Each structure stands twice: as C-alpha cells, then as structure tokens.
Amino acid sequence: MKTEQDFSACLNKKIVGREPLKEKLIEQYRLAQQHQKMRRSGGKTPPLHFALTGNPGTGKTMVARLLGDIFKQFGLLATGAVKEFQRGDLVSDDRGRTTHTIIKDRIAEAEGGICFIDEAERLVNNPNPSGRDALEEIMALLGEAKNVMVIFAGYSEGMRELYRINEGLERRIHMEIHLDDYKPEELARIFIDKASSFFIIPDTAEKDLTDMFNRKFIRHIIRFYNAGLIDHLLNDVASEIERKERADSKAATKPLETEDLEKAFDKLQKRLEERQNWLQKKFH
Known part of the structure; x- marks a missing residue:
C-alpha cells in the first residue's frame, strides 16, 4: 500500500x-x-x-x-x-x-x-x-x-x-x-519528458521551448489544446528529423537540435493559425 x-x-x-x-x-x-x-x-x-x-x-x-x-x-x-x-x-x-x-x-x-x-x-x-x-x-x-x-x-x-x-x-x-491551463514552462517540461524516450535532448531545450510556447499566438491558443499540443509538436519534430536524413538515422535515439525544434514549432504554429482563420471565417 x-x-x-x-x-x-x-x-x-x-x-x-x-x-x-x-x-x-x-x-x-x-x-x-x-x-x-x-x-x-x-x-x-x-x-x-x-x-x-x-x-x-x-x-x-x-x-x-x-x-x-x-x-x-x-x-x-x-x-x-x-x-x-x-x-x-x-x-x-x-x-x-x-x-x-x-x-x-x-x-x-x-x-x-x-x-x-x-x-x-x-x-x-x-x-x-x-x-x-x-x-x-x-x-x-x-x-x-x-x-x-x-x-x-x-x-x-x-x-x-x-x-x-x-x-x-x-x-x-x-x-x-x-x-488550470498549462503554463508555457510546464508544456516545455512535458515535451522534454516525452521526447527524451526518442531523442537526445539538448541542454537548451527547456528554455528554447518555454520561449516558443510564450509566443503571443501560442499563448492564445493553449486553452484550446493544452497538453494536446505536445503530440502535434512531437510529430512535427519527428518529421523534421527524418527529412534531414542524417547519417545516423538508424540510431535508436536520434539527436534533437534547436534548429529542429524551431522548424517544427514554426510548422505547428502555421497549421494552427490556418485552422483558427478557417474557424473564424466559418463561424463569423
């Protein structure tokens, strides 16, 4: 017990x-x-x-x-x-x-x-x-x-x-x-906890991710997704790493670089912005 x-x-x-x-x-x-x-x-x-x-x-x-x-x-x-x-x-x-x-x-x-x-x-x-x-x-x-x-x-x-x-x-x-809705620093920590099973996480990842989740649009959108954002971001990160076709792509755990995070996060934000624009046009 x-x-x-x-x-x-x-x-x-x-x-x-x-x-x-x-x-x-x-x-x-x-x-x-x-x-x-x-x-x-x-x-x-x-x-x-x-x-x-x-x-x-x-x-x-x-x-x-x-x-x-x-x-x-x-x-x-x-x-x-x-x-x-x-x-x-x-x-x-x-x-x-x-x-x-x-x-x-x-x-x-x-x-x-x-x-x-x-x-x-x-x-x-x-x-x-x-x-x-x-x-x-x-x-x-x-x-x-x-x-x-x-x-x-x-x-x-x-x-x-x-x-x-x-x-x-x-x-x-x-x-x-x-x-309550998750705070940007909490979402950053959740991402790292999940991603560490698949990627080698850089030391700066927590600060970098906190800054990204603090972007004005993302802070606005958190209430609609919260931890649901993490799986979307993980998928975009995985796609970004595979796209680069690194020589060590067969390794069980692949290195994750700040550049990968930034590109994946930009892709996620663009997709969410497009969805928000579509919803606004549909319901207004």
Whole structure:
C-alpha cells in the first residue's frame, strides 16, 4: 500500500508543476484513508462524487484515474477503473431502451470503479430533452450508488449550467476540482519528458521551448489544446528529423537540435493559425 509520501512522489512523476492540483489530490488521499477507518469501525460513509472542470487537454481523465487509484487502495472502490461515457452513451437509443434503463446499465458497467461523464455540459445544451432526462436519472441514482463513483467533467461554464438546471446536482458533488491551463514552462517540461524516450535532448531545450510556447499566438491558443499540443509538436519534430536524413538515422535515439525544434514549432504554429482563420471565417 502506498503511503502518503509514496503517493506524493507518484504525483510529482505524473504531473508537471500544478501544485494546487497535487494538494487537492493529497486531500482526497487523506479523506479516503479516513473513510476506510470509519468503515472498519462500523460507521457509514456518504457517497463521493466529483466534478472536474477545465479546458481540453488539461488532464481531467488522468485525474479521474488517480482518484480511482486512491479509492481502490483504501477499499472504497473494488477496481477503481474509469469507464468513460459521453452524451450519446446516456440517452435513449434505437434499441428501444428507456433513458432509465440506459442509465442503470451504464452505472452497472462502471460498478466497482468510476462512471466518468465527459463533456457533461452536452447533457443540457442540446435542444433534445433526452440529455436532461438522462441527468435526472443519474441524479436519482447518485445517492443509491454504493460501489461506484460518478465524475462529471467539462468546461467551468458548462458545469455552472448543469448546476443551474438541476439544483440538486451541486449538493451531490463532494468536490469540484478545477484544472488550470498549462503554463508555457510546464508544456516545455512535458515535451522534454516525452521526447527524451526518442531523442537526445539538448541542454537548451527547456528554455528554447518555454520561449516558443510564450509566443503571443501560442499563448492564445493553449486553452484550446493544452497538453494536446505536445503530440502535434512531437510529430512535427519527428518529421523534421527524418527529412534531414542524417547519417545516423538508424540510431535508436536520434539527436534533437534547436534548429529542429524551431522548424517544427514554426510548422505547428502555421497549421494552427490556418485552422483558427478557417474557424473564424466559418463561424463569423
């Protein structure tokens, strides 16, 4: 069993920066530990359900998995596994099942772990009322769910709308955890952590990347992608290195130079700018 110190060390490996988030997760570690003691002494503990808010790519699914690990460790969840659902998985379907039946089935699928409802705001921001019906059914089951945790995930504004439409929901949520957008220096560190498995990283990479992520346009666009930018950049870096056809191209780990980063980052920024321009023309 992981001690609190072990768990804190695990968080430092999994999460770059974001100290307030780590503190909230450690709070949940302590709470789960307390709930375990209460149950062992014969006491009853209330169900714990969460809301995770933040922009795309901020790590909501990762946090859900960490919560699953915590509550599994202390015997509050049997598996801690995260089962992900979206609006389309929760509304009535062409098989003739009612919303009530579908929600019961989804909760049963997640039994022992976490029922993770992604983009939860889509349950209420669609003209079709079936999403709101699904939310009502979920609410009816929240208090009864003994071996399942429900996590609602989405934008902060969307979660406010959920609370407004169903006033009882906020009372059923044990804690709302907000995930801030990544800072440029955090994205730089994440890239280096991932890229070091494939490339030899230059000593100046962290500073160079922080400067690149601090470009005005990139700082503006981070909120739409966050850590999602990293995979795009990794692909562009790999393409740039292969394009150069170095003599050592057969080496398992290839050297990454500042020039490669700059060219790859320029390519990424150009592509994102083109996409933003296209979206502005389409929706304005």
